[in-house]
Amino acid sequence: MSDTTPTSAPATAPAPELKTYHGNCHCGAVKYTVTLPEITSVTECDCSLCLKKGHKSLFPSGGLVFEEGKGEDKLKSYEFAGKTIAHKARTLNEIDDIFGLKVNTYKGTTLEPGYTPHAFTGPEPTATIENAKTYYGSCHCGAITMAFKTAGPLPEGSEKIQQCNCSICCRNGTILTYPHKTQISIHSPTTPPTPLSIYTFGRKFQQHTFCPICGVAISLQKNRPVDPELFKKEAPAGADQKQWEEKLPVNLRCFEGVEWDRVKVENRDWKNYGGKYEVP
Structure with a gap:
């Protein structure tokens, strides 16, 4: 027992x-x-x-x-x-x-095979900037390529860089920077050139552009004209419409060589800005 x-x-x-x-x-x-x-x-x-x-x-x-x-x-x-x-x-x-x-x-x-970045062959940005640094990039498939001229490396803080939790940026996964339009050159090397796809919603102030092939978000291009009274009502307090119209926000994720370990990215809580998003 x-x-x-x-x-x-x-x-x-x-x-x-x-x-x-x-x-x-x-x-x-x-x-x-x-x-x-x-x-x-x-x-x-x-x-x-x-x-x-x-x-x-x-x-x-x-x-x-x-x-x-x-x-x-x-x-x-x-x-x-x-x-x-x-x-x-x-x-x-x-x-x-x-x-x-x-x-x-x-x-x-x-993982193999490794990714080879696509070369930029378009015209350089026209902005005149001392001690400039130019970042080059593209969507993933290479149908859309880009160049971005800045006042020195991005970690030096010359450009505003942010991501937000609004309904569209959250879905697109964008990290946006807001340079003057002359600091940006967007070029399609394909024959014929691949046009950007466009998506607008809500106030329709801007066109959210993306590559029609791989779907990578590219930029926010302005819809013009924007009625000044509507802009004053809908834009953030103190926003200057003329300055806003001269900006060309681009998705920083598209660019090669970004110093991600040293770049400061602001997280903005704009989830309910302009009203709560309602699923269509």
């Missing part, structure tokens, strides 16, 4: 409570739900595409459930190096603080 006291099986941790999140593109053409534990962290990959698009990725085991008539058939695909792209956390509506999520990093730059 054994005098050994039987031991009970180790207790199993309770399954995490699941939550259903609702997601959509900005215009509402694609809508879906996904069910998973409460989102407290995302994965950021440093590969060429994830960096340019600002992906914050999740890997839900159950997949996405698309709303009837607003499903995968409405999505455009872009493939490179035989890879697929993970789901974007930025399209979910119930994440209150996108900047507050814990970030897990993935070194996508170590």
